[in-house]
Amino acid sequence: MTVASDPRVTDRVHQELRDRIFAGDLPAGARLSVPALAERLGVSRSPVREAIVRLVHERLAREEPRRGAVVADVSLKSLIAIYEVREVLEGLATRLAVENAGRRLLRTLEEVLGEHERAVSAVDLTAASEADMTFHRLIREAADNAEVVRMLDDVQTQVRLAMRTTQVTGGPKLAIADHRAIVRAMEAGDPAAAEGAARAHIARLRAVLAGQAGGPR
Known part of the structure; x- marks a missing residue:
């Protein structure tokens, strides 16, 4: 037994x-x-x-x-495919989160952005990565959709696994600018603009990865 x-x-x-x-x-x-x-x-x-x-x-x-x-490991080819899925899911999560984007959530996102900027300025990649993950986690949780959260949690796990050996060139600074655009759209209460900003953010990161892989952007 x-x-x-x-x-x-x-x-x-x-x-x-x-x-x-x-x-x-x-x-x-x-x-x-x-x-x-x-x-x-x-x-x-x-x-x-x-x-x-x-x-x-x-x-x-x-x-x-x-x-x-x-x-396990995650190949660059697999990571690019994961980002294709992530683009759709992050866009959907952000669109849904706009409905729940009260002042408290927006203030918290601004605080996380500040932490992210300080970490990048200090070249603290660990802290920058943590701030980046926190930003996206707050949005997907605000989406209040258990299936979206579950799928994005799975995606984030694979991204973290891949990022042990793969870095997105210029990723931290690019992320800060994109995150600000997402917050601005959320503050405006514009679901379509927020979704578009989130999708553009992930698409840009995917394009950088594709460039690093020598593939088409």
Whole structure:
């Protein structure tokens, strides 16, 4: 009989492994050995095994013959395809969020933009990335559509995985200008303009990635 592990321990192990993957401590192709990770994290094997199953489901890991689970990677070609999907979803989320864009949300977005600008000025790429993700998270949550949030969460996970090894040239400064355009459209209460600004933002980033890949813009 298999004894289920404590869900709280599994959650903690899962988050720890996610953090290590995004930080690059567990690079692409690294083998996720259950015994080794259990020893390193000071837990039994069951929560590690269950956490790895979650990582595979999230496409942060994949199963390989004779090797077991390894940390996944995202090719530049796949990332560009992800951005094509992201453009549509971010546009929809922003359009929906306009209906819920009260002063409190708009003030928070302005605060995050300020944090983003300070991080870019200080060349703090980690803080800039966090501010960027927070900006988009606030908008998708304001959309108040569980399916849109779920799909964009999945997209964001893949983007974070890819960005360990792929950088968008000029991305941080480009993002700030685009984010300001999005907020202006939201402040004006214009759903179509807000959607257009969000889609243009992602499309520009995708074009930069395509250029880096040597493909058409």
